[in-house]
Amino acid sequence: MTQTGDALQPIVIAGAGIGGLTAALALRQQGHEIVLMDKAAGLSEVGAGLQLSPNACSVLDRIGVLDALEPHVCAPDYLRIRSGKSGRQLGRVRFGDFLKERHGFPFWVIHRADLQRVLLERVERTPGITTRLATEVLGLEPSPYDHLSCIYQNDEVTANLACKALVGADGVWSRTRRIIPGHENARFSGQVAYRATIPIEAAPANWRKDSGLWMHRDSHLVHYPVRGGRELNIVGLAEEAWRDETWSARADTKTVLHVFRDWPSEVRTLLGKAENWLKWALCSVDASGPWTHGHVALMGDAAHAMLPYMAQGAAMAIEDAAVLARHLPPDIGNIPAALRAFERERKPRVTRIQGIAFRNAKVFHYSGIREFARDTVLNLSDPETLAARFDDVYGWSPSD
Structure with missing residues (x-):
């Protein structure tokens, strides 16, 4: 089905998380009407912090929100890597001005709720984007006169909305993914994440500025x-x-301290100061699987949820939004072909970065001789060399 007389019909985006909000802004810049639907009655924080590497910041700058984020971020000078067994520093990765000068955009860390709030505020101020909360997308089907109809449910009432495409940005447990033939469900990785925040004054001085990896x-x-x-x-x-x-x-603090029972006292003391722990199952969606079908495309975690061992999950969703918008110019004629082209362009990069995250999941947890070899390499590497290893990840921009 090609788009001819329905240019004013909207693109529906399922999911108003970071990927969906970014996609709404990027697609609106291309002139499309956007209807953003989310099953939640209100958009609240999920998770805690996340990292905005230069590749993500390049997109956020293009959609006009980078300056609005700056009051909420921190820009660590280094990632300090330490042994969770001995507590000693193994190496440093240079961030800060080094990455900004190298790639043209900063490396920031931010609370997920702050990023989502800034994006949502921009969406709400942007004419041509309509947000419908407490509304879940159920499917997409042809309707009379060669049009498409998005089926959605709101307050237990099922209704239809004529549209020209559906973008599934509805996360790791995506309902939109069920529309894609041959899709696979998310899989539990066998690993969990315990997340919390504490007032910065409760942390030792050497923990307050830089990022840390133990x-x-x-x-x-x-x-x-x-x-x-x-x-x-x-x-x-x-x-x-x-x-x-x-x-x-x-999760309670006692459980967290039991998991990290043989860690250095400095770490355990800090963990003991956090009162409100959330425990998350780490799940992934194979990025090599199908992302598109006709007028439907998946993006972000719905297409390729990855383990957080490269800190690129949010960045990949943000990148997806920019590339998807580039493939959908205002005068797009063949939307299914455009969505297939989006998938072809994005899949190699996302699959590779997902693979890096899987490998890091093993490397970070080495013991014995492999641990010794890893630590030796870190000790012998200078901070700039370690940062340059990720040039192909951090150096990407929407024009690539």
Whole structure:
């Protein structure tokens, strides 16, 4: 089906998370009418901190929100890598001005809620974008007169909306993904993440500015400042079975301290200061699977949810939004072909970065001789060389 007389019909985006909000703004810049639907009655924080590397910031700059984010971010000078067994520093990765000068955009860390709020505020101020909360997309089907109809449910009432495409940005448990023939469900990785934030004053001085990565057998820890430096985001990741009835659950401090029981006292003391822990099952969606079918395309976690061991999950969704918009210019005629081209362009990069994250999941948890070899390489590498290893990840921009 080609688009001829329905240029004013909207593109429907299922999911108003970071990927969906970014896609709404990017597609609106191309002149499309946008209807953004989310099953949540209100958009609230999910998770805690995330990292905005230069490749993500290049897109956020293009859609006009980078300056609005700056009051909420921190720009660490280094990622300091330490041993979760001995506590000693193994190496440093140069961030800060080095990455900004190298790639043209900053490396920031931010609270997820702050990023989502800035994007949502811009969406709400942008004519041509309509947001419908408490509304779940159920499917897409042909309707009379050679048009498409998005089926959605709102307050237990099922209705239709004529549209020209459906973008599934509805996350790791995407309902839109069911429309794509040959899709696979998300899979539990065998690892979980414990997340919390604490006031920055509760953290030791050497934890307050830079990002930290601590590696140990079968577990590791990440921390960095968020909320403009007012809070410290802490994420503890461990290999563990999942026994809860839902894919996220509350966890108490006693449980977290048990998981990290053989870690240095400095770490355990800090973990003990956090009161409100959330536990998340880490799940992934194989990026090599199908993303598109006719007038439907998946993006972000719906297409390629990845483990957080390269800190590129949000960045890949943000990149997806920019590339999708580029493939859908205002005068697009053959939308299915454009969506297939979007998939062909994005899939190699996302699949490769997903693979890096899977490999890091093993490398971070090495023990024995492999741990010794890893630590030796880190000790012998200078901070700039370690940062340059990711040039192909961080150096991407929407014009690539």
